[in-house]
Amino acid sequence: MKLSFDWLSEFVDLSGLTAYQVAEKLTMGAFEVEEVTIIGPDLEGPIVVGEIIEIHQHPNADKIRLTKTRIKEGEEPLDIVCGAANIEVGQIIPVALPGAKVVNRHDGSALLIKASAIRGVKSNGMLCSPPELGIAKNLQDPGQDEGIWILNKNGNRAASELVLGSDVLPLLPSKADYILHVEPRSNRGDALSVRGLAREVAALFGRPLKKPDWSLADLQKSLGEKTPTSKFSKAIVESSSDCPYITLRVMEGIEIGPSHPAIAARLEAIGMRTVNNVVDITNYVMHELGQPLHAYDANHLKNDHLAVRRATNSETITTIDGKERKLNNEMLAIADDDTIVGVAGVMGGKDSEISDQTTALVLEAACFAPAVVRRGSRLLGLSSDASLRFERGIDPASVRHAAERAAFLIAQYCSKEGKAVVGPLIEAGSNQVEPGQVTLRSSQIKRILGIEVSPARIKELLTPLGFTVKGEGETIEVSVPSFRKEDVKREIDLIEALCRLNGYDAIVPSMPAATMAVARPDDTLDLAKNALTGMGLSEAWLSSLVPADQAGIDKQLAVEVLNPLSKDHQLMRQSLVPGLINACGYNQDRGRKDVWLFEYGRVYFKELQKENKSTGVREDNHLAGLVSGQRFKSINQNSPAVDYSLAKGMVENLLSSLNIDERKLAWRSITDNESNSMPWLHPYRTAVLTLNRPAKPNPNKDASATSLFESNIALGYVGELHPRFADSKGLRDKAFVFELDIDRLKKERKPKKFAGIATSPEIVRDITADFDATDKDVSYEQVSKLIWKQAGSNLRNSELVSVYRASAESKKYSMTCRLTFQHPSETLTNEEIDKVLTTIRESLSRDLAASFRL
Amino acid sequence: MEAQEFEAKITALVASALSAIDNTADLDSLENLRVQYLGREGELTIMLRGLSTLDKAIRPKAGQLGNQAKLQIEQAHDGKRSHLYDSTLNQRLATEIIDVTTPGTRCLSGHIHPLSQISNEIISIFYSMGFTVADGPEVETDYYNFDALNTPASHPARDEQDTFYTNIGPSSLLRSQTSTVQIRVMENTKPPLRIIAPGRVYRNEEVNARKYPLFHQVEGLLIDKDVNFGQLKGTLSAFIQALFKKPVKIRFRPDFFPFTEPSAELDSECPFCSGKGCKTCGGRGWLELLGCGMVDPNVLKGVGIDPEEWSGFAFGMGLERLAMLKYDINDIRNFYTNDMRFLEQF
Structure with a gap:
């Protein structure tokens, strides 16, 4: 909210303080001042009232005249040159004397007045136009925006204001003011006003609050205490929980016009549009006291009462902003029987708004329930200064004061020929608030804040905020003012207030004493990232919110955002790879050929059977990568392109760096169902990594599931990008991807342990098996697994050294594996090895239809 | 011979x-x-x-x-x-003369994302102060995101944080703050506690240079006997000096959060203008680094911890914000576009 420093000074003594000091103190007192702006003209005296005594033509210029202007009765007039056309003898005008600072009307800059010669004629000052005194639109003297400001033209000023030589500045509508932009606090509706912030400022500086200098009763007496002629006499409230308290007041003898300059200037200074004198006063009081008000044109109300009730689903209203709005029974309305005249706390209706023809009005000041105003405001998509305040809570005990303030100002400034009639207050509901009572223990202050605050100091700090403090020792009884009842209910709330008012700086920093056992963090992720960056992949962070048409989403398991920001952020992802593919395309589109990326991130699956205490969603951590482009950059050698083998090698390296026993895992081809569920995968160039043993059953992971990660043994995959998918994403080069369920993979890590280095001799033997795919298509994985199974405990390593195929179409192929045997301590004999090899050959023949050449 | x-x-x-x-x-x-x-x-x-x-x-x-x-x-x-x-x-x-200044054969070098880097730095600083890493779900319920954090349905703060709701159920939402992890940890672990919880959070906000519908926070919580506001100040001051690796002028400015009382915003003097006021700090001379406060007794009571016996403090900070300050990044979208020209600068 925008807070005028000048306005604030009406409520609290600010003498000797600058706006910046107040801003700093408020900021450090929980009301952050984001900015201080200066408004209004930057004027400095002497600028005085003068009278034009004589006018002569300038000897050397056609359009410039020479005046004799008197600035003090009985003194010689001054020679002042003037270029304006509207001057005449006898006019009372503002005169800026040498040393004064006014506004340059051409560019708004500061203009310093000094005695000088203009075209050879001495001039001892300047006659001022409204713009030169910072008045853009002269509301006091309509039509006088151009030329010299003739103060006695409209006869609207008292003679006392036109005494020659008196200061002009008090006549100006706006003085320079400082506007503090205060961040509103959701829990401090009481501070959304000049008075509310004044209380804080008073407490923070230890300054007294000023008493109001107005009285509606006194004003009514001076107006003759007439009663209105209107039959309007009642307020009816349907539900006291929707509206605990409402006041209405009839006012007659009203004349609508522009606001008093002082009120208009205040509102303009805080950026409010001025409307007319009545509406401006309701806004004025809202900013001053925090109480929203509304004025209805009494002549447009048909009945003798207004009712506060829920709207029905068929009702509509055209609000002041001219829009027709459909209402429903979640909204609270102000009704003139069948006619809705306002949405309570949000906005009034067009039909009964104050217009130029208004002569009588009904002024409403009420307390509406925050929740119902918030709901109405949300449903209508309509937020106003009033709804903002009602949503944060209005103190019923303060309503009447604001109602009187507004009536006072309307009677003062909107009266037709001084004959305003102020009707009696019409009330419904109760404005009584049980005083809050909180017990504060000195020991708790010390315990929570670490410092002592003496009872005397507590009293000093809390009293200006309206609290009453009683007690001296451990127990202090604090009664809470009605306007703070909502946010101060507990001891801790008072401790907070004391901490803030006493200053956070007063709290001495220290370190927590106790030490705790520190659990070792899991190093899986660090090791994996080191391995991947070491292999040349850079880490990406991708959005977990993906478009509704994202590829590979299992709709049945999808977590969907019901109120998405856009179609691009509608679902929670189920794989990291589509995002990496998009990132690859993004980079390729920008001329980047080598894109090597990985991401560690979450994927989300709706649980079909919600487990106890579960959120209904399974969140798994995946590690995925994409490589495209070339293996390395060199000027001398051909740089080979990334291929499947490299991508798979990366995954194998990664497993090795995590100390995962690859023999507990198995690679297999991707199934049709799996590649359908992940359409970015090449159906014949994708390997799936699985556990080499049955996993424990998991109700949410089904071994027969079509989606790869829904099977309870698949840990991930590596493969080439499906050409169709790559084309559809506009990729310019082949790309290879992998994705691993790191949470489950982590469980396969084995502790590091040194196995020793055997010194006994190694025996190396090659074994070449021939296969015929027409008979049986055998993979290396099958061969390898069988070799390990049959080789006994002395096999140290088995390595594929060649795969031979006479031609690409050939169904016949051979695989050569190099086996390394070693006993930990003894020397193996050839006979022992031959025996093992025979077993392996027999088994390969039997199980995989291998044949062997002699 | x-x-x-x-x-x-x-x-x-x-x-x-x-x-x-x-x-x-x-x-x-x-x-x-x-x-x-x-x-x-x-x-x-x-x-x-x-x-x-x-x-x-x-x-x-x-x-x-x-x-x-x-x-x-x-x-x-x-x-x-x-x-x-x-x-x-x-x-x-003489036949083996080459231009030795030609560039070497280079494999790509991998880079760690700046948000990971800053997150790791933060975690390691708190790790040295005895905090351990905790984790929680991103698809949460309104209980953990709001109610347990002393933000009942009627609380205005609940409207201010524009929350994404999901199809999982009426109470299911994408967490708007990592403070949810506080509650989950306190429910399952008896104090004393020292945890740090990095994670992704979501808010329904239009995308621009400063805002993205998802971002990342690091949440911290310390619960022990006789923990006071002075210790919160001491711990977080030490953290900031360690993070920026040099003395930084900071201040604790009062603020309001539903789940802490008293609450504070930790500001550092704006490094771009040395506190004089500039575009980055919006003329304030100070930059908000993190929010913190003493855990509200209602929060402790809600998880069955007696606030008369235990007290504690909590804090939360935005990773993007800290990374933007530390690396002088002016557009938050850079973090999620994954342009190699961006990633390779870290």
């Missing part, structure tokens, strides 16, 4: 050997000469082998001559060999 005759023969042999060596132009012929004279069947070797047949009287003299001759030929050979090796090598080296 007479002594003179032997001497003449050996002199002639030496002369012919030395001349041949001298005339040799390559290492291979030199090696042939070595074999011819000094090899097992070489001329000198045979001659010396014949010494035993000589007269006993001249044998010592002849032996001496023979050894001198061998030494002479060997020296000549070695000298020539080293000369020929050097000159041959120098010729080869």
